[in-house]
Each structure stands twice: as C-alpha cells, then as structure tokens.
C-alpha cells in the first residue's frame with residue numbers, strides 16, 4: 001500500500017473497429033443476449049421441474065457444456081470472457097431480486113444488449129498500447145482494436161467495456177485503479193452552494209445561473225416530432241395489415257417495417273445520442289467548473305429515483321429524470337475525490353427554497369411556481385433558486401462543522417482540521433479502492449437533532465407472483 005492517495009476512475013474513448021471486427025462484436029452482443037435468455041430458461045425449467053435453485057456456478061458449468069454441444073458450437077467461436085460477465089450479471093440480477101432491490105430478471109429483447117466487457121489480464125503485457133493520439137487494445141477473439149486518445153489515461157487499466165450507441169458509434173470504457181489524485185490545486189472560493197433545478201439549470205450561491213445549451217431543447221423538440229412520426233407510421237402499417245392500431249395486437253403479430261419507418265427509427269436513434277452527448281457535455285462542464293473553483297461544494301440530496309417515482313404527473317417526472325441530477329452528483333463525487341475537494345450533501349428534507357436567506361424564517365406557503373418572493377418576516381426580496389443555493393451553502397457548511405464535532409462519525413479522522421478530516425472521509429477513496437460512503441457520513445438527519453421522516457433503506461421485499 002502506498003501513502004499517496006489514489007482512486008478508481010473510468011475513461012471513455014471512441015473506438016474504431018475494422019468492419020470484420022465490428023461484425024464479430026455485433027455477433028458477440030447478440031450472443032450475450034441469447035445466453036442471458038438461455039440462462040433464464042434453464043433457471044425457470046429447473047425450478048419448475050423439481051424446485052432446484054440453480055446457482056451461478058451451476059449455470060457456468062452448464063454454459064461450458066453448451067459451448068461443447070454440437071448444436072450450439074457457434075458459441076465457442078466467440079470469446080468466453082464476456083459471457084462469464086453475462087452470467088455474473090445474471091447472478092447479481094437474481095440476488096438483487098431476492099434481496100428486494102430490483103425487479104425479477106426479464107428476457108432481453110432483440111437489440112437491447114449493445115455492450116460486452118473484457119477484463120484486462122494484468123499478467124499479460126502490451127494489451128493496451130497508447131501513443132500520442134491513438135491507442136489500441138487487444139481483445140480476445142476480436143484482435144487489436146484502435147481507439148482515439150483525447151486525454152491522458154493514468155492508472156492501471158483493469159477492464160474494458162465495448163459498446164455501440166444508437167447512432168452506430170463504437171466506444172470503449174476503460175476502468176482504472178491506482179489513479180493519482182490532483183489534490184492541492186488551489187480553489188478560488190472556499191465554498192459554493194448549488195441548487196440544481198429542473199430543465200438542466202443550476203443556480204450558484206455566487207449569484208450565477210447556469211442554463212443548459214440551447215441546442216439541447218432544440219434537439220428535444222425535434223425528437224418529439226420524430227416520435228410522433230414513428231407512431232403514425234406504425235399505426236398506418238398496422239392498418240394496412242387489417243389491424244386496429246387502437247387495440248393491442250394479437251400475440252405474435254409482426255407489423256411490417258417499411259423503409260420509411262426504418263429511416264425514422266434511425267433518425268430517433270441519432271437524435272437520442274445527440275441529446276445524450278449535449279447533456280453529458282453540459283454536466284461535465286458544470287461539475288468541472290464547480291470542482292475547480294471551490295474547496296467545498298454544497299449540494300442537495302434529492303434522492304432522484306424516489307422523487308421521480310413519487311411524482312404523479314408524467315411530464316414532471318420526465319423533467320426530473322432528464323435533469324440528470326444523479327449524474328451530476330456522481331460526477332461531482334469522483335471529480336471532488338480527484339481534486340481533493342469536499343462535497344457536502346444537504347438532506348432532502350431541508351427546506352432550501354422556503355427558508356429566507358436573510359432572516360432564517362421558513363415561508364411554508366411558498367409555491368413551486370413562485371420564482372421570486374418577498375419574505376413576510378423581514379421583507380427581503382428573493383430569487384427562488386439563488387436564495388436556495390445560498391441556503392444550501394450555509395447548511396452544507398453547518399453540516400460539515402457539525403459532523404467534524406463528532407469524530408466518531410468520521411471513519412478516518414486524523415488531526416483537528418475539520419476540512420482535512422472530511423477530505424479523508426469523503427473526498428478520497430479508501431486504500432482498498434472502495435469508495436467511502438460520502439453521502440452517509442454527512443447524512444442530514446445524522447447531524448440534526450430535529451425529528452424528520454424516516455427513510456427506508458430500500459423498497460419493501462417483493463412477493464414472488
């Protein structure tokens with residue numbers, strides 16, 4: 001174990017497989033889907049026959065037999081490693097189901113599996129070669145595949161996931177450990193509060209509001225139009241076959257796919273990837289800026305999934321999901337760790353919008369549509385989101401101080417410097433590579449004596465139906 005703090009991270013690069021390699025990769029994706037569905041059938045059949053619960057090891061053995069069987073020998077022409085991953089994922093999916101954390105694993109439909117993971121054997125040298133602008137990775141059964149290098153990739157590369165997106169572009173996502181941190185770069189402000197709004201906006205306690213790039217909403221409008229086209233074309237095709245598009249089709253019916261429908265589908269795929277790209281870019285710019293500028297970044301714990309679930313109206317639910325709050329938090333966490341910054345998470349029951357930043361009065365009657373409001377107690381005039389951002393900053397700093405006052409809650413407290421302590425507890429991952437529980441360390445309820453609603457640890461256990 002070395003003294004210098006290191007962490008894990010991932011690098012996503014654009015991959016350029018040769019046509020023959022692309023064909024093998026496509027077959028591999030399809031075969032991974034096939035093996036998943038095969039495993040599902042095996043497990044079901046064994047359970048129905050005599051109540052046998054097939055374990056991951058049982059399935060792995062059966063899979064080996066499958067590769068040797070003459071009628072499924074085609075499997076043996078593909079590399080084994082990505083299928084081990086499939087079977088591991090399958091096992092995890094069932095474990096999550098039995099643990100009440102996920103739904104029952106389902107059949108994978110055609111075209112839904114578009115990735116394959118390969119471990120990079122650390123005993124072999126030269127698997128990944130990187131020169132100035134280009135690199136290549138040796139994949140079992142595929143050969144050497146080239147990729148573009150846009151930034152340095154420090155650390156030890158452990159695995160690579162090859163994928164294809166809706167626009168037909170190929171990517172490789174490398175995971176690395178032992179990546180040295182960039183701690184020590186000075187910040188321009190000691191702390192900043194961020195109020196993440198819907199529609200990809202972010203209000204900063206410095207008084208600034210960051211809006212998503214215009215082309216994002218432009219693409220979204222176009223996407224909705226294409227989706228309407230797609231539905232209309234499918235309905236028209238159904239009518240041509242004598243079906244009623246307003247009713248569910250009889251099982252096994254296949255609607256003839258016209259070239260026009262294919263073109264619309266392709267356009268939708270391209271637009272979706274553009275939207276995802278624009279959004280990812282926007283999020284990266286935002287988080288990079290926050291982490292570069294401030295030593296302590298205070299942000300709200302919105303429990304994105306719970307919020308999206310509980311919201312009844314579909315449009316609102318979509319905008320919550322769209323804003324990618326979870327993704328912003330994920331990026332903040334790893335970038336903060338990388339730079340030695342601190343992320344302080346304010347609990348989701350803290351009334352950041354309703355609290356007056358000037359006098360501390362909680363204005364319970366504030367409605368969601370009130371963009372500006374005047375405090376009934378002190379008369380201060382507030383911009384809703386900027387006021388929230390300032391409150392989040394204040395509360396985040398208060399939490400940091402409160403938690404550092406209780407050294408037993410921080411796992412590795414060294415010395416009396418509150419910030420240093422939390423940089424250890426939150427900012428930098430543990431030597432074993434396990435990310436420290438940065439959101440739990442600073443749980444709002446943990447530091448506040450006030451009683452709040454109890455959070456459940458997970459969804460209630462499901463009853464198998």
Ligand SMILES: [Zn+2]
Nearest residue numbers: 356359375378
């Ligand atoms: Zn006030």
